[in-house]
Amino acid sequence: MSTARMAGKKKNTPGEQIFIIALYILFTLFTLVCFYPFYYLIINSISANDVSARGSVLFYPVGIHFRNYAQVFTIRNLGNAALISVLRTVIGTACTVIGSYLGKLFRRKTGMSFHSCLNRIRIEHALEMLASGMRVTDVAEKCGYSGIHSFSRKFRELVGCSPGAYRTQCIKSISDPPASV
Numbered sequence: 001m002s003t004a005r006m007a008g009k010k011k012n013t014p015g016e017q018i019f020i021i022a023l024y025i026l027f028t029l030f031t032l033v034c035f036y037p038f039y040y041l042i043i044n045s046i047s048a049n050d051v052s053a054r055g056s057v058l059f060y061p062v063g064i065h066f067r068n069y070a071q072v073f074t075i076r077n078l079g080n081a082a083l084i085s086v087l088r089t090v091i092g093t094a095c096t097v098i099g100s101y102l103g104k105l106f107r108r109k110t111g112m113s114f115h116s117c118l119n120r121i122r123i124e125h126a127l128e129m130l131a132s133g134m135r136v137t138d139v140a141e142k143c144g145y146s147g148i149h150s151f152s153r154k155f156r157e158l159v160g161c162s163p164g165a166y167r168t169q170c171i172k173s174i175s176d177p178p179a180s181v
Contacts, residue, residue, distance in 0.1 A: 040057075040058075043057055043059075043060060043061040044057050044061075045068050045069070046061050046064050046065065046066060046068070046069075047061045047062045047063055047064065047065075048062060048063030048064075048065065049068070051063050102114075119154055119158065120158065122143040122144060122145070122154075123143075123154065123155055123158045123159065125142075125143055126139050126140075126143050126151070126155060126163065127159070127166070129142065129143075130163055130166050130167040130170060131166075131167075131170040133167070133170075133171060134167075136148065136151075136152075136163045136164055136167060139151070139163065140152075140163075151163065
């Protein structure tokens, strides 16, 4: 290392060195705690079944054999199950990537997310239904909301008043006679 680079490097104080060592110890213990269950599973699967059943296997395999692994390959349709798992993973990943792409394309074309657009369309239909006098709970259900609370929250966010207040205002404006000229 050149002297110019060493001049820019700061020396750690003894307290900082102790802290760094403590962090290394902590992270090493954390790594071991995370790794041990996998290690335990492997050593139990290759240990003698009777020893494993007694719980005598802790840190190293006892009575090593691989019959358990050989037995797995005798299961009927194991290949089909593995293929289905892989296909589900691939198809799910492909659908996620395609959905993400379509969402970005939709946002680029409309300037809003698909979810926001869907909410606007739902609320526009809700405005029409409320103006016709439908009950708020029926409107929430017909617009596809899971409950009255989520509908009311979204309605208030986009319209500025509660669905009930909007419905009342529409009904009142219909029943009030026009002012004479």
